[in-house]
Amino acid sequence: MRNLTHDFCAQVVPRYPLDHIKMKLVSARELASVVVESLNLEDIDAEQINLDAPLFGEGLGLDSLDMLELSLAIQQRYGVKLKADDPHNQAIFSSLQSLAAHVAACQASQV
Secondary structure, three states, X not given: OOOOHHHHOOOXXXXXXXXXXXXXXXXXHHHHHHHHHHOXXXXXXXXXXXXXXXXXXXXXXXXXXXXXXXXXXXXXXHOEOOOOOOOOHHHHOOOHHHHHHHXXXXXXXXX
């Protein structure tokens, strides 16, 4: 099976020597906090979010605009650019676990 990590990762924000930045790998629980903060979901406790629940539809009920806002927050915080037209977005954004795995894989490919 072909390694899709490189294909799966969107363009990464400009690369800098690692001694100039401290890379912080993301966890699904941390992304739950990013979702709540960046989307102003005041009535949702990030600690209570099911990390395997769908982000869209019956899960958190996010929509495409939320996906764009979340993508921007992830780019700013973790240096990983998520593209709106990525054909893998359905899998990437299927849950916080899958989103965290994708962001971590993209971060690892920067090294």
